[in-house]
Amino acid sequence: MEDIWDVIVIGGGPAGLSAALMLGRAGRRTLVLDAGQPRNRFAAHMHGVLGNEGTPPADLLARGRTEAAGYGVAFADDTVEKVDVTDSTVAVATTGSGIWVARALIVATGLTDDLPEIPGLAQQWGRRVLHCPYCHGWEVRDQRLGVLAMPPMGLHQAELVRQWSAHLVVFTAALGPLDAEAERRLRARGVELISEPVVEIADDGECLAVRTADGRSVPVDAVFTGGTPRPHDGFLAHLGLARTDTSLGSFLAVDPAGRTSNERIWAVGNVVNPTGNVPLSIGAGAMTGGAVNGALVTEDFDTALQEQRR
Ligand SMILES: Cc1cc2nc3c(=O)[nH]c(=O)nc-3n(C[C@H](O)[C@H](O)[C@H](O)COP(=O)(O)OP(=O)(O)OC[C@H]3O[C@@H](n4cnc5c(N)ncnc54)[C@H](O)[C@@H]3O)c2cc1C
Numbered sequence: 114m115e116d117i118w119d120v121i122v123i124g125g126g127p128a129g130l131s132a133a134l135m136l137g138r139a140g141r142r143t144l145v146l147d148a149g150q151p152r153n154r155f156a157a158h159m160h161g162v163l164g165n166e167g168t169p170p171a172d173l174l175a176r177g178r179t180e181a182a183g184y185g186v187a188f189a190d191d192t193v194e195k196v197d198v199t200d201s202t203v204a205v206a207t208t209g210s211g212i213w214v215a216r217a218l219i220v221a222t223g224l225t226d227d228l229p230e231i232p233g234l235a236q237q238w239g240r241r242v243l244h245c246p247y248c249h250g251w252e253v254r255d256q257r258l259g260v261l262a263m264p265p266m267g268l269h270q271a272e273l274v275r276q277w278s279a280h281l282v283v284f285t286a287a288l289g290p291l292d293a294e295a296e297r298r299l300r301a302r303g304v305e306l307i308s309e310p311v312v313e314i315a316d317d318g319e320c321l322a323v324r325t326a327d328g329r330s331v332p333v334d335a336v337f338t339g340g341t342p343r344p345h346d347g348f349l350a351h352l353g354l355a356r357t358d359t360s361l362g363s364f365l366a367v368d369p370a371g372r373t374s375n376e377r378i379w380a381v382g383n384v385v386n387p388t389g390n391v392p393l394s395i396g397a398g399a400m401t402g403g404a405v406n407g408a409l410v411t412e413d414f415d416t417a418l419q420e421q422r423r
Contacts, residue, residue, distance in 0.1 A: 118144045118215040120405055121205050123193045126151040127391045128382025128398035129221030130177035135402030137184030141409065146207060148192040152223045152383060155239025161247050162391045195348050203377050217405050220349065220380040221398060224387055226340030229263055233314040241321055241335045242314065248390065250277040256334035259323055261311060263287050263339045265360045268295060274337050275302050282331060284323065286310040342387035361387050370404035371397065379405055
């Protein structure tokens, strides 16, 4: 039993660290395996995070590691390749440090934003190409903003961004022809619509130049758009866990505490909820950490009772 952790957490972002903190404080032997590529690493500062307004993302995670380590949580910088399950344990194979075994597993591996393939866009991601106005809208309020509208949330994003600036141009080509009512609705609040495809987002020093197929160049201070979320759950694929289809893609199905269809595997944060920001991921991680400890508490009593009866 010495070599068996109570819980392995895969992913040391806000969700995973929050779960690990709860487990450490419950006296659970907990190991966090982390590849060190949090989703918001492209941004210099985080916003909308109470008590951490404007903090660099890496600083929050470094503090979170220190806090969890203070309760005995262990860390390994490593990438998980595969997970196997038995009746009573979960075996986690990594690229660097070998195989680790635990009674329970929390998957908090986040996601990759697969960005629209437009030259110049990826280089500005998290800087002047943004996805979430709650995270970065204040910093560009009242400036010249663009929305590169992508399905399925493009029109919703366009309406939302209008709250931060009246100088808004929406590039609609990826949505196909808009119906007349959708156009009227956006124009009613002074939004400019451009249906020509965007072919480049160029850095013009002071601002961005959004270039369209007809040769036009539209100056904006920032562009909002949406990537396609790709959850980091491929290392579980062979287990055939239940999934749920949403308008944003296919995700592991979990109950409100994060338990998957396997009773020893939980999943939390962006890997199952792509719209969760940092505070929501921290909150969900705390709930899942508590739920996993609760499941182990129940198992500890069940085992003790069985041994007593023997
Ligand atoms: C550009 C940008 C800016 C953002 N700004 C804000 C903001 O200002 N405020 C805000 O509240 N939210 C912001 N967000 C959202 C925020 O990034 C997410 O809410 C948050 O990162 C989700 O936390 P998480 O723990 O679920 O995943 P992540 O933070 O992505 O952490 C997942 C961790 O798991 C690791 N991992 C993945 N696969 C493996 C594997 N196989 N083995 C081991 N480790 C693995 C990753 O390397 C990573 O370290 C922003 C997002 C983006 C894209």
